Amino acid sequence: MLGNHENARDITQETFIKLLNRENKPAANIQNTKAWLYKVAGNLCLNLLNTNTRRHEIENLLEKQSIENTNPENILINNEKTLMVRKAIAGLKPEKQLLILMYQDGLSYRQISEATGINFKSVGKTLWRIINKLSENINNESNE
Numbered sequence: 003m004l005g006n007h008e009n010a011r012d013i014t015q016e017t018f019i020k021l022l023n024r025e026n027k028p029a030a031n032i033q034n035t036k037a038w039l040y041k042v043a044g045n046l047c048l049n050l051l052n053t054n055t056r057r058h059e060i061e062n063l064l065e066k067q068s069i070e071n072t073n074p075e076n077i078l079i080n081n082e083k084t085l086m087v088r089k090a091i092a093g094l095k096p097e098k099q100l101l102i103l104m105y106q107d108g109l110s111y112r113q114i115s116e117a118t119g120i121n122f123k124s125v126g127k128t129l130w131r132i133i134n135k136l137s138e139n140i141n142n143e144s145n146e
Contacts, residue, residue, distance in 0.1 A: 003047050003099050005092070013050065017043040037116035040109065044100040044117065051096050090139045098132050105129055 004010050020042055024032065032038045091099060097118075104114050114129075115122040 003044075003096065003103060004050065009050060013043055013046045016046055034113060034116050036109065037113040040100075040104055040113070040117040047100070048096050086140050086143055087136070090136045090143070093139065094132065094136070101129060101132060102136075
């Protein structure tokens with residue numbers, strides 16, 4: 003989501019520190035730890051992205067990483083479709099990227115709902131719209 007391993011490590015560390023600090027308080031009542039972690043990590047990522055000039059930096063990092071990590075073997079492995087999917091996902095708003103990430107990680111709709119505040123009944127439809135938009139963007143790009 004951040005396009006930078008160091009920032010991702012920092013956010014992960016900060017998320018778990020928040021969890022530890024919360025559990026040490028007597029009123030700590032987290033019913034679904036996994037959803038809570040995603041919510042906190044997602045919010046921290048969004049905060050970081052909002053403080054940076056985010057869109058251009060993320061796109062540039064993805065393109066730079068693709069170029070730097072190319073050798074003959076990786077070129078065969080990372081085909082053109084993979085790059086188009088990454089670019090399409092990078093073009094999404096950070097909130098939508100987070101939903102895709104949670105879905106890929108196997109969170110249930112209920113967990114996604116708890117982490118994002120999206121109505122439980124709307125999660126499936128929201129994901130379907132995002133995936134459908136990604137598919138359209140990828141098909142349009144491959145036709146160009």
